[in-house]
Amino acid sequence: TIGGDFVRSLDLAKDTKKTTKVIATVILDRLSGLIGMAVILLLACSLDWNLIKQEKIIFASIAFFIGILTFILLVIFNKFVYSRIKRLLYRSGAGKITVIESVHAEMHNLRNHKKIVFKNLLLSIFLQALSPFCMYLISLALGLKIRMLYLFICLPIVAFIALLPISIGGLGVRENAMVSFLGKVGVGEDSAVAMSLLSFSFIVIYAAIGGIIYVFTLHHRRV
Secondary structure: OHHHHHHHHHHHHHHHOOHHHHHHHHHHHHHHHHHHHHHHHHHHHHHOHHHHHHOHHHHHHHHHHHHHHHHHHHHHHOHHHHHHHHHHHOOOOOOOOHHHHHHHHHHHHHHHOHHHHHHHHHHHHHHHHHHHHHHHHHHHHOOOOOOHHHHHHHHHHHHHHHOOOOOHHHOOHHHHHHHHHHHHHOOOHHHHHHHHHHHHHHHHHHHHHHHHHHHHOHHHHHO
C-alpha cells in the first residue's frame, strides 16, 4: 500500500512537474480512505455498543484508530496544532523543511473545495463498506456464522493495522489481527487465516487488473 503511494507519487510528479500538489493529493486520497473506515466503524459501533464495552481490546483499538486519525486531521486543518508541530520540526539545528510546508498548504487549501471533498468522502464510505460485506460472503462460503455487523466493526481496525509498513502488503499482520478479532466470536485460527487470505487474493486480482489498465493507458494519458 505504501509502495503503491510512492510509485504513483513519483509517476505523477514526473509527468505534471507539480511535486507538492501530487504528494498532497496522494496523502489526501489515503486520508479519505481512513475517514471512510472511521465512519463505517462508528456507525457499526453505534448499532451494537454493548459488544464494544465487553471486549477491551476492541475498545482500545477503536480509541487508538480514532485518536490517530483525529490527530492527523488536526495537524492538517487546524492552524494552532500545526504551528505547535512545526515548532518541533524547526527546533534549532533541525533546519527548514520547506516541502512539508508546501504540502501542508496544498492540503489546507482543500477546505475551499467542499463539494469535491464531500463527493470524495461519500465514494470512500461506499468503497470501505464493500470490504466487510465481501468478508461476510467469504464467511458464508466457508460455512461460518458471523454477524455482519461485527465484521463492520473489526475489519476497519484490521485494515488500519495492515496499513502499517512492517510487512509486504500487510501479510502476516492482517492474518494475526483477524485471528485475534474473529477469535472473540468463536472463529478458529485456521478459518480466520483462510478468510484473510481469500480476501487478500481478491485484492491482488483487482489490483492486478487495475495495474494492467494503468500500464496500457499510460502513454495515452500523457499524450
